[in-house]
Amino acid sequence: MDPKLAEVSQLFERFKAACAREDVDTCCNVLSKLKVLLTGFSSLPPLFEDTPNAIHELTLARDIYEHAVLLSVKIGDQDAFERDFFQLKPYYTDASSSRLPPSSQEYMILGLNLLRLLVQNRIAEFHTELELLSSTALENPCIKHAVELEQSFMEGAYNRVLSAKQTVPCKTYDYFMDLLAKTVRDEIAGCSEKAYGYLSVSDARQMLLFSSDNELLQYIKEEQPEWEIKTGQVIFQKAKESASCKEIPSLQLINQTLSYARELERIV
Amino acid sequence: MTQDVEMKEVPAPSNSTASSSPSTFHHLKEIASLIETGAYAREVRRIVRAVRLTMALRRKLKAQVLSAFLNFALTPGSEPHNRLASYLPKEDEHEMEVDTATSVTQTPVKHPLPELEIYCYLLVLIYLIDQKKYNEAKACSSASVARLKNLNRRTVDVLASRLYFYYSLSYELTGDLAEIRGNLLALHRIATLRHDELGQETLLNLLLRNYLHYNLYDQAEKLRSKAPRFEAHSNQQFCRYLFYLGKIRTIQLEYTDAKESLLQAARKAPVAALGFRVQCNKWAIIVRLLLGEIPERTVFMQKGMENALRPYFELTNAVRIGDLELFKSVAEKFSTTFSSDRTHNLIVRLRHNVIRTGLRNISISYSRISLADVAKKLRLDSANPVTDAESIVAKAIRDGAIDATLDRANGWMVSKETGDIYSTNEPQIAFNSRIAFCLNMHNEAVRALRFPPNSHKEKESAEKRRERQQQEQELAKHIAEEDDDEF
Numbered sequence: 001m002d003p004k005l006a007e008v009s010q011l012f013e014r015f016k017a018a019c020a021r022e023d024v025d026t027c028c029n030v031l032s033k034l035k036v037l038l039t040g041f042s043s044l045p046p047l048f049e050d051t052p053n054a055i056h057e058l059t060l061a062r063d064i065y066e067h068a069v070l071l072s073v074k075i076g077d078q079d080a081f082e083r084d085f086f087q088l089k090p091y092y093t094d095a096s097s098s099r100l101p102p103s104s105q106e107y108m109i110l111g112l113n114l115l116r117l118l119v120q121n122r123i124a125e126f127h128t129e130l131e132l133l134s135s136t137a138l139e140n141p142c143i144k145h146a147v148e149l150e151q152s153f154m155e156g157a158y159n160r161v162l163s164a165k166q167t168v169p170c171k172t173y174d175y176f177m178d179l180l181a182k183t184v185r186d187e188i189a190g191c192s193e194k195a196y197g198y199l200s201v202s203d204a205r206q207m208l209l210f211s212s213d214n215e216l217l218q219y220i221k222e223e224q225p226e227w228e229i230k231t232g233q234v235i236f237q238k239a240k241e242s243a244s245c246k247e248i249p250s251l252q253l254i255n256q257t258l259s260y261a262r263e264l265e266r267i268v
Numbered sequence: 269m270t271q272d273v274e275m276k277e278v279p280a281p282s283n284s285t286a287s288s289s290p291s292t293f294h295h296l297k298e299i300a301s302l303i304e305t306g307a308y309a310r311e312v313r314r315i316v317r318a319v320r321l322t323m324a325l326r327r328k329l330k331a332q333v334l335s336a337f338l339n340f341a342l343t344p345g346s347e348p349h350n351r352l353a354s355y356l357p358k359e360d361e362h363e364m365e366v367d368t369a370t371s372v373t374q375t376p377v378k379h380p381l382p383e384l385e386i387y388c389y390l391l392v393l394i395y396l397i398d399q400k401k402y403n404e405a406k407a408c409s410s411a412s413v414a415r416l417k418n419l420n421r422r423t424v425d426v427l428a429s430r431l432y433f434y435y436s437l438s439y440e441l442t443g444d445l446a447e448i449r450g451n452l453l454a455l456h457r458i459a460t461l462r463h464d465e466l467g468q469e470t471l472l473n474l475l476l477r478n479y480l481h482y483n484l485y486d487q488a489e490k491l492r493s494k495a496p497r498f499e500a501h502s503n504q505q506f507c508r509y510l511f512y513l514g515k516i517r518t519i520q521l522e523y524t525d526a527k528e529s530l531l532q533a534a535r536k537a538p539v540a541a542l543g544f545r546v547q548c549n550k551w552a553i554i555v556r557l558l559l560g561e562i563p564e565r566t567v568f569m570q571k572g573m574e575n576a577l578r579p580y581f582e583l584t585n586a587v588r589i590g591d592l593e594l595f596k597s598v599a600e601k602f603s604t605t606f607s608s609d610r611t612h613n614l615i616v617r618l619r620h621n622v623i624r625t626g627l628r629n630i631s632i633s634y635s636r637i638s639l640a641d642v643a644k645k646l647r648l649d650s651a652n653p654v655t656d657a658e659s660i661v662a663k664a665i666r667d668g669a670i671d672a673t674l675d676r677a678n679g680w681m682v683s684k685e686t687g688d689i690y691s692t693n694e695p696q697i698a699f700n701s702r703i704a705f706c707l708n709m710h711n712e713a714v715r716a717l718r719f720p721p722n723s724h725k726e727k728e729s730a731e732k733r734r735e736r737q738q739q740e741q742e743l744a745k746h747i748a749e750e751d752d753d754e755f
Contacts, residue, residue: 124520130613131483131519147616154620156663157656191662195674203676249693256700263707 005056008037012064019067027071034064059101062091066105069112073172078116085113093132108170111142115176118150119183126150141169149180156191158184162209185209189224198235292328295321296337296391300384307383307423315383315426322391329395331356337391341384348385348415352392355408382419386412386427393434402442409435413451420462429470436474445478452478456495465498469505476512483610485519492516507537511548518555518614527555546576547609553580554614557621560669562588579605587618590626592647595619623648623660624669631670631683638680654679 011034018026038044041057065088072080092106110133117126130147137143145168152160161184165177185208192199192207201213210216220227220234228235299318306314334356342349389412396405413435416428432455439448452475459467472495479488492513500506514529534548549567556563568574568581579602586595599606599615606612626646630637642661643653650656661681664670671684689695 124522125486127519127521127613127617128485131485135607151616151619154617155623156660157650158659158663159652159655160650163651187663188659191659191666194666195662195672196676197673199676253696256696260703260707263711267710 004037004040005060008034008060008064011037012060015064015067019071024071024075028075031064031068031071035068038064058091062088062103065091066103066109069109070105070172073112073175076175078120081112081116085109107137107140107142108172110137111140111146111169112172112176114143114146115149115173115180118146118153119176119179121183123150123154145169145173153184158188181209186223193224193227193236196236198233201229201232201234204234292325292330292333293336295325296333297340299325300337300341300387303383303387304381307381307421310423312423312426315423318387319390319426319430322394326394326398329391329398331395334391334395338388341388348388351411352388352408355392355396355404382421383423383427386416386419386424386431389415390427390431390434393431393438397434397438397441402438405434405438406442406444409438413455417455417458422464425464425466428464429466432467432470432474436477440477440481445481449475449478460496466501466505468496469501469509473505473508473512476509476516480512480515485516488512489516489520503536504538504541507533507541507544510536511544511551514548514551514555518551518558523555523559527552527559530555542572546573549573549577550580550609550611553577553584554611554618557584557587557618558614560621560624583615583618587622587625590622590624590629590646592619592622592626592649595622624664627661627664628670631672631681634681634683636680636682638678639674640679642681 011030015027015030015034018030038061041061044057044061065084068084069081069088072078072084088109092103092110110129114126114129117123117129133143138147145164149161149164152158152164162181165181168174168177188207192204199207201216205213205216208216208219210219217229220229226236299321302314302318302321306312306318335353338349338352338356342352389408393405393408393412396402396408409431412431416424416431419428432452436445436448436452439445452471456468456471456475458464459471472492475491476488479485479491500509510529510533514526514533517523517526517529530548530552534545534552537545537548549570553563553567563584568577568584570577579598582598582602583595586598595618603612606615623646627642630642630645639654639657639661643657646657646660648656648660658674658676661670661672661674665672665674673682673684674680675682
């Protein structure tokens with residue numbers, strides 16, 4: 001076997017061992033070394049040269065990046081996730097169609113990426129990524145979970161989102177689900193503010209998923225200073241009745257009429 | 269060059285072909301002369317006209333006519349001629365129909381213009397595609413593109429852009445679009461360097477089409493945002509560009525922009541382009557549904573489009589009523605149509621709109637309704653519909669879709685009174701947007717009046733020359749005096 005390849009494989013084994021031991025620092029160090037070594041192979045993207053060991057190298061590189069992605073989830077580094085995922089993507093789209101056998105973790109990682117986009121509220125990119133998936137991919141439970149989550153989020157059925165936390169297809173999703181819970185809480189607070197005139201403290205606590213009244217009070221103090229708490233009820237600030245509806249917005253009307261006059265004059 | 273004329277006594281049944289092919293050949297020769305004059309005078313518009321006339325002749329092209337034309341336009345035995353003739357099916361020599369009358373009077377072409385050569389490539393390519401010989405079309409178009417890289421004349425640009433289009437089409441029909449992406453990008457670079465605006469437009473559209481074919485919306489948007497933009501030269505290319513732009517915007521959830529682009533594309537498209545308009549309308553309908561407005565019935569009843577738009581009509585019905593069950597059944601019933609139109613993902617997004625519309629109907633009709641009833645009316649199929657309904661209503665209120673408040677203690681939704689809208693500024697704002705639109709359209713129409721470029725320079729001198737010649741003749745005829753040059 002090619003000596004470079006052998007070296008990389010050995011290092012990769014050490015990396016996997018460190019991951020199993022949950023030794024994050026060693027993992028990161030070994031990973032950077034692996035990435036540097038990978039640049040030595042010319043069969044990888046973006047060159048995609050056809051060397052004799054191409055398939056082996058491609059598979060190995062793909063495995064390394066998959067582990068890198070999972071590591072970034074473990075340490076909670078979203079930027080690293082994004083970087084590693086972008087490097088992994090060509091292996092799924094370009095290389096797989098021609099030469100490599102499909103990876104077992106492909107769908108899980110694609111689902112993770114969708115979830116990440118959802119958590120970061122990048123819905124446009126979420127949908128763009130969704131377009132790239134084939135119909136077989138959409139049937140896969142990991143991806144289906146993310147898609148349904150997005151739907152419930154859009155519709156506003158937040159309790160469904162929170163209950164979906166119990167039904168994650170794989171454990172690695174937990175990190176993002178926790179982040180999602182926080183986003184959901186902010187959303188629920190926003191909606192309740194507009195929808196309800198007031199809520200009893202116990203109801204508010206239940207809806208916002210706090211385990212005690214104190215947490216609720218602290219949350220209100222920090223995040224929502226406009227809410228008042230009176231006699232066991234949380235009163236949301238009603239929209240200020242604007243008395244200005246009696247006024248005529250003169251500036252706006254003047255601007256509009258002037259523009260009409262100008263345009264009409266232009267008509268020869 | 270003289271041409272060996274072989275006339276065969278044709279039997280009666282093929283008399284009709286004998287009468288039509290001479291006229292087609294005649295037309296082709298006219299077009300060729302038009303191209304020549306255009307090339308010599310550097311007037312691009314004549315070449316545009318030539319291309320337009322060719323399109324009219326498209327159905328009548330036959331192999332014999334093409335061989336005859338190739339013999340006429342290019343010297344037989346020369347390299348381009350051999351290459352092109354090899355793509356045409358070999359006909360028996362003695363069946364070549366050539367009009368004796370015209371063959372005697374035809375003027376030989378001294379040396380083939382590059383325009384003429386490219387024009388021949390174009391003809392052969394169109395013929396091959398119409399005959400469904402896609403592999404040969406691929407080969408022919410690749411050869412023509414290679415030839416085009418060496419030419420740098422503005423008069424060839426019009427023909428070149430058509431050739432690029434058929435190049436991409438031949439690869440698309442054989443399913444190999446990804447192969448030519450690199451080539452198209454290189455061609456686009458070259459066109460930009462040469463300031464070939466029509467070529468740039470065409471190639472940008474072809475590239476967008478290429479990316480969208482493989483659902484690579486991200487890359488398409490990156491290209492589109494960075495590519496240089498200018499006033500559209502060709503209406504058809506502009507329509508295509510608007511359509512692709514609309515598609516990209518729809519996927520990126522920018523529905524207002526998407527609706528504008530798609531509706532504009534549908535409106536500007538020529539009436540004959542039925543398939544294109546049907547596609548534009550399909551996407552426009554979905555975008556309007558996603559925006560929350562219901563398209564009118566007349567949209568679906570446009571001439572020639574009723575059958576194609578039927579699934580979308582039923583979908584609109586389901587959304588309008590706000591019934592989730594009906595929506596689901598319609599989506600399943602027409603799922604094959606939607607998948608082939610690639611609108612399936614968008615339809616999935618519509619579920620949210622169905623619920624919204626249903627909620628809106630309920631909020632308007634009831635002044636107060638319990639949440640359990642709301643859940644029942646919306647037919648939300650989930651574990652605990654009441655809590656779902658509560659959160660959905662809360663979100664709808666926050667988004668401004670309905671005007672109501674929730675009362676958690678009693679578990680009901682109270683709708684607010686809708687005040688008298690005419691006493692507010694709403695009508696003025698609505699009128700203002702419409703007025704601004706009409707004025708904008710007027711301005712654009714004025715700007716779109718096109719005058720031929722350099723006309724004020726050329727025409728003057730040509731006119732003045734003609735005038736002068738006329739005056740000279742008159743002077744010579746009536747007054748036997750010397751001409752004095754006017755200027």
